[in-house]
Amino acid sequence: MYQRIDGAAWRHIFIVGDVHGCLALLVSALKAQRFDPRVDALISVGDLIDRGPDSPGCLRLIGKRWFFAVRGNHEALALEALETGDGALWAMNGGQWYFALDEGAQREVNAQLARARELPLVIEVRSGARTLVVAHADYPALRYAWQQPLDAHAVVWSRARVSRVQAGGLERIDGADAFYFGHTPLREPLISGNLHYIDTGAVFGNPLTLIRVQ
Numbered sequence: 001m002y003q004r005i006d007g008a009a010w011r012h013i014f015i016v017g018d019v020h021g022c023l024a025l026l027v028s029a030l031k032a033q034r035f036d037p038r039v040d041a042l043i044s045v046g047d048l049i050d051r052g053p054d055s056p057g058c059l060r061l062i063g064k065r066w067f068f069a070v071r072g073n074h075e076a077l078a079l080e081a082l083e084t085g086d087g088a089l090w091a092m093n094g095g096q097w098y099f100a101l102d103e104g105a106q107r108e109v110n111a112q113l114a115r116a117r118e119l120p121l122v123i124e125v126r127s128g129a130r131t132l133v134v135a136h137a138d139y140p141a142l143r144y145a146w147q148q149p150l151d152a153h154a155v156v157w158s159r160a161r162v163s164r165v166q167a168g169g170l171e172r173i174d175g176a177d178a179f180y181f182g183h184t185p186l187r188e189p190l191i192s193g194n195l196h197y198i199d200t201g202a203v204f205g206n207p208l209t210l211i212r213v214q
Contacts, residue, residue: 021052046072050094
């Protein structure tokens with residue numbers, strides 16, 4: 001469920017909002033930041049796939065030494081579809097691209113999705129004296145703790161906390177300096193206390209949010 005990244009191993013660390021197949025947008029954003037894969041790292045808040053033009057290309061990022069990601073609900077939908085053989089729910093939520101692939105391309109995607117099954121739900125970054133936490137939808141607890149058991153479904157799917165923030169509530173999670181989430185498309189990044197919501201709906205024509213945290 002958890003993965004830890006040592007910030008001392010990287011020059012810069014970036015966190016990106018939901019990419020949803022928009023690989024060209026991501027590449028352009030990284031170039032604008034002079035991202036160097038030899039010394040810099042990128043962390044995704046999940047939902048690499050679906051709705052956008054290049055889901056297979058985004059899946060190919062998994063396994064690159066400089067790329068890290070938590071599992072999003074769209075990866076969860078894809079994995080469930082392949083495990084059960086029922087792709088209706090995935091297709092309804094942006095997974096039609098997979099069923100349009102030829103057999104060889106589907107085999108390649110299946111291999112990448114098998115790697116997505118091993119993605120953590122929570123990434124902890126130790127950057128100097130700071131502790132940063134990345135999860136897809138929420139960290140469903142009042143306090144962060146390394147390897148603390150969590151409701152996995154809530155980590156990937158819950159919108160309860162962000163809904164309270166959108167309604168004007170002030171939210172904070174103790175135990176870490178900052179938390180970064182995606183999942184809920186917003187017009188611009190939303191910050192409440194130490195919580196950062198950075199899915200700005202790039203696949204719907206909005207900018208892709210890429211934040212340098214180190």
